[in-house]
Amino acid sequence: MSLLTIGTVAFDTIETPYGKADRVIGGACTYISYAASYFTKNIKVVSIVGDDFPESELEAMRKRGINLDGLEIKMGGKTFFWSGKYHSNMNRRDTLSTELNVLADFNPVLPASYKSSQFVMLGNLTPEIQLSVLNQLDGNQKLIVMDTMNFWMDVAWDALMKVVARVDVLTINDEEARQMSGEYSLVKAAEKIHAMGPRFLIIKKGEHGALLFSEGEIFFAPALPLAEVYDPTGAGDTFAGGFIGYLANTGDISYENMKNAIIHGSVMASFCVEKFSIERLKNISEKDLNDRLNAFKRLTHFDLK
Numbered sequence: 001m002s003l004l005t006i007g008t009v010a011f012d013t014i015e016t017p018y019g020k021a022d023r024v025i026g027g028a029c030t031y032i033s034y035a036a037s038y039f040t041k042n043i044k045v046v047s048i049v050g051d052d053f054p055e056s057e058l059e060a061m062r063k064r065g066i067n068l069d070g071l072e073i074k075m076g077g078k079t080f081f082w083s084g085k086y087h088s089n090m091n092r093r094d095t096l097s098t099e100l101n102v103l104a105d106f107n108p109v110l111p112a113s114y115k116s117s118q119f120v121m122l123g124n125l126t127p128e129i130q131l132s133v134l135n136q137l138d139g140n141q142k143l144i145v146m147d148t149m150n151f152w153m154d155v156a157w158d159a160l161m162k163v164v165a166r167v168d169v170l171t172i173n174d175e176e177a178r179q180m181s182g183e184y185s186l187v188k189a190a191e192k193i194h195a196m197g198p199r200f201l202i203i204k205k206g207e208h209g210a211l212l213f214s215e216g217e218i219f220f221a222p223a224l225p226l227a228e229v230y231d232p233t234g235a236g237d238t239f240a241g242g243f244i245g246y247l248a249n250t251g252d253i254s255y256e257n258m259k260n261a262i263i264h265g266s267v268m269a270s271f272c273v274e275k276f277s278i279e280r281l282k283n284i285s286e287k288d289l290n291d292r293l294n295a296f297k298r299l300t301h302f303d304l305k
């Protein structure tokens with residue numbers, strides 16, 4: 001089934017305890033699309049870059065079956081730029097700078113063929129743009145998933161709430177769930193966030209996995225313990241891409257299937273963090289994928305005596 005994905009396509013400068021990567025390819029939409037491309041080939045991107053963005057990288061995305069008809073290339077414009085620095089505890093990072101550049105006055109116009117996409121992933125970017133995309137859809141979507149972050153809670157709360165009210169699934173991290181709800185307990189935070197709109201809530205906890213909340217039910221998926229995490233940037237987006245890509249591939253949006261989708265999202269995120277930028281996501285073999293799915297199974301399986 002078709003998957004529409006929006007979000008930033010970006011340059012990132014990242015510092016982790018393992019080293020520094022300067023102006024590498026990043027962006028929520030980039031990570032989401034690469035991750036989803038391992039499950040579905042019907043991915044339609046809505047985003048914007050400047051003419052400083054390398055054509056070779058766009059070509060690499062097309063080669064993975066990602067449709068870029070809805071990606072605007074603004075002549076003379078500069079691509080969105082983000083830089084961040086991770087602490088030695090890599091669950092924590094500081095944003096050093098966010099330059100919206102071409103994103104500041106992006107007004108997306110959806111190609112006609114995008115409007116009936118059954119699955120929609122509203123990746124992290126300006127809530128006004130997420131809203132504008134929602135308003136252009138034909139209204140027959142099967143599932144709308146949204147990701148956001150504290151930055152937009154701080155600068156665009158009202159618009160953010162309008163989007164949150166219209167989505168089926170919200171994915172945010174634990175600190176953002178606390179900020180959004182004003183509750184420390186994640187169970188209470190989930191109750192409040194459900195009341196804002198989303199039937200399903202996924203709270204990401206970095207290396208401690210993710211929680212799925214729906215109608216009083218809670219499911220937990222761990223993250224795979226890895227010997228070395230080089231760069232956690234994009235892990236949340238990659239998780240979301242694997243999650244929705246798996247759902248779009250199976251067409252089943254039941255709570256039970258969402259559990260499988262979360263495991264697939266976690267598997268993709270475990271690859272993402274192994275190298276800087278999108279490098280590891282460019283080339284994952286079927287064997288790599290299956291081995292890791294089995295590693296997840298072994299990690300969590302036990303027989304209750």
Ligand code: AMP
Nearest residue numbers: 008010026027082124151233234236237
């Ligand atoms: P994550 O580590 O999953 O939070 O995603 C990191 C990616 O999000 C980076 O590649 C950045 O380019 C992008 N990013 C950082 N800040 C923002 C923002 N305020 N809005 C949208 N995308 C962002």
